Amino acid sequence: MGTVSKALSLLSYFSPDRSEIGLSDLTRLSGMNKATVYRLMAELQDSGFVEQGDGDRAYRLGPQALHLAALREASTPILSVSRRILRELSDETGETAHVSLGHDSWVQTLSHAYSPRHATKVTMEDAQTVTYHATSSGLAILAYADPSFVDAVLARPLKAHTSKTLVDPEVLRVKLREVRETGISNTLGSFELEVQSCAVPIFGADHKALGALAVAAPASRMSQAQQDTIRAALRRAGAALTHRIGGSPPSDYPQADAP
Amino acid sequence: MGTVSKALSLLSYFSPDRSEIGLSDLTRLSGMNKATVYRLMAELQDSGFVEQGDGDRAYRLGPQALHLAALREASTPILSVSRRILRELSDETGETAHVSLGHDSWVQTLSHAYSPRHATKVTMEDAQTVTYHATSSGLAILAYADPSFVDAVLARPLKAHTSKTLVDPEVLRVKLREVRETGISNTLGSFELEVQSCAVPIFGADHKALGALAVAAPASRMSQAQQDTIRAALRRAGAALTHRIGGSPPSDYPQADAP
DNA sequence: AACCAACGGTTCAAAAAATGAACCAAGTAG
DNA sequence: CTACTTGGTTCATTTTTTGAACCGTTGGTT
Incomplete structure (x- = not known):
């Protein structure tokens, strides 16, 4: 070193x-x-x-x-663009929306927006670092990352944050395949119990996931209708953010018009 | 090194x-x-x-x-707080507002807000680095910086950006004394011709200026009434920003109720 | 007051790291 | 084909980093 x-x-x-x-x-x-x-x-x-x-x-x-962040933002304005998108996303869904970036060995939350609709909500802190395997954002990023990167992440010891955290690499690989089928990841209580979370990957110019956009809600409020609303909103928001930062999804990324 | x-x-x-x-x-x-x-x-x-x-x-x-910026923001939220303040400032004055940070040898612009009121306006770019001696923001910071720091800045060769740029260290020291009397710096065409700019310092917890809040306008539009509006708005905005980031002005900083 | 521990900061011989001229391989313009 | 560029690599030489020990202060305890 x-x-x-x-x-x-x-x-x-x-x-x-x-x-x-x-x-x-x-x-x-x-x-x-x-x-x-x-x-x-x-x-x-x-x-x-x-x-x-x-x-x-x-x-x-x-x-x-x-200074560095402002410079980075000047070329890849993910923060400033996501702020508006997060606002809309949380308004639309009535839940907490947040954006994260994928790093070598962890995922960092970058910014978030709350909705005033409900008194109980999932609260967040910016600049937190969380794990790949236990968060919907992390799984969304992993699902569209280099296979070698996935191997590296899954090779490390995986911490069980809750009783529902998936820690078996093989189970997680199956989960990632499921994510790739829909283009949206979904976790229930794997990072914190009673929190359900959905996420879509954000793609860079190289067609690889560099981050994720997510909506988190108390599990008790997650009806099927609410799920559908969130997933549709996320799909739109994700596509918009990817586009605005000059990125583009890989050719096999499921389109929004899927069932 | x-x-x-x-x-x-x-x-x-x-x-x-x-x-x-x-x-x-x-x-x-x-x-x-x-x-x-x-x-x-x-x-x-x-x-x-x-x-x-x-x-x-x-x-x-x-x-x-x-990531680092988000972390810094979590403890000293100058960016997120200033965004709202800049918005208000530009609405109130009808001109371009911006916030800058003082560095060792230069001043960096951090964020800005335009007003839609006029078609012609001063345009800015974030993350630009500018000089101390030729900008109102730089002078506002210098006026409340350590004397040794002022010496260091003025000892370097001072570039004349325009024909109106002050480059004589002694003249600049007089100017700084004037700034300290009112608490507001003022430049006319010293960085770009035909641009008049006013700035107030932003103080940290150590009572020293860490940055500045400024309003820049085309010189042609700068009536005395407009100047007064801008200076009053700046005073209020500067005090608010300093307070919100947990800072406080030095005891000799002129209060807003001054004539 | 005396004591003690913890703090930020400093020293200097020993050890480990950075350095840079030369060298590949690959791409490209003439 | 040649000449020149690019990103990347090598390895003996040099320079820097390293760390145990040491200062001077501060703040709490006895």
Whole structure:
């Protein structure tokens, strides 16, 4: 592992719950030497990727993160475009809509929209990292990922988040085939009990899934009619988002006009 | 300059105009050895900060940028909060509003909002980098920055973007004192001719300016009444944004009830 | 006050990493 | 066919990183 990777891996210890980390904490978390962490963080700070608090000298993510994101958005405007789409999606379905990106070994939630229709709803946090195998978004992405990538994900130990989480690689492969038949993934209680979730993949210019658009609802509210509404809305929204970021689905992706 | 800084500096060659860069181009731009650039980019790619195109193998910024930004936003929601504030600001003034962040040696525009009121307006691009000395946003930030930082910025060669750009450090220091008296900076044609711009600083928890909120308008439309409207709106918007991101102005910052 | 632990930060010989000139292979324009 | 470009790779040399130990401060306990 090169020095650069080591430095960047330090950034991964930041999370919504842990937005500030001191030098000693970071040393413990990373298992690296304190001097090493110090120097690496100093370099990240010089580049604006982290900044230091004033009172305590804890590190937090710096403004350079926003700069890079703005730059990425200028060429692939997935965030700004998805915001409107999420709004519409949650209005239309009356449930929580969210968009996620697929990473090497996890899925990150990026943005979400709530509907005011119901008092009880599935709540989300942005910038969370979740697993591939236990979420509808993750399965939607996996279903349209490189086979070698699927192998890599399924080869790792798969955590059972709930009693309903699928953890058998072979069972998951069957599930992925099912997803490919409809173009929509569906999970019930596999990440959190009592939450049903549907997702469609978002495709990049290379016809591969780079993320997913999902709607999550309390299982108790998921009638067949509601399911149909959500799936239809998701199909439309997914196609729109894929198109707007300059992507295109693979030729075998089921069209919206399917039964 | 450490390896990490070198790697991260490669990211700075990306811009709105140049969202994809090939290995050879990057080698030329950075002046580093090709093998070095290759290895550094490979590491950045492993960490998800850049990704490679499929056809040509040009590099572009990766999804990790969005992840970091979402994380930063979770603790310091300057982007999401400013979006609404920019909207209101441009509605209220009928002109282009934008928010910028101060960096070590430049100012980056982050987000903007247009008003539909006039057909001619100042147009912007997000994620642009501009200079401190020639923009109202830059001056607003400098006026409330550490003296040592001001010295560093003014010690560099100052480019004259137009015939009206102030480039004399001493003249600029006088200008900064004027800004501190009112709490609002004002430029006329110093970055682009025929553009007048006003800006207020945004403060962090440390009472130092981390960015600025600005309104830019064609100089021809800038009556005294319009100026007053803009300055009042900016004052309110700046205070609101500073407050919403958990910051607070220094004790000597002029209050909104000033004449 | 004295003590102690934990904090951020620093030092320097030892160890590991980055470096860069040269080199492939593949594509392409003349 | 040749000449020149591209992305990618190799390996001896050099440069950087590394980590145990060490400072100076801070904040809590006895």
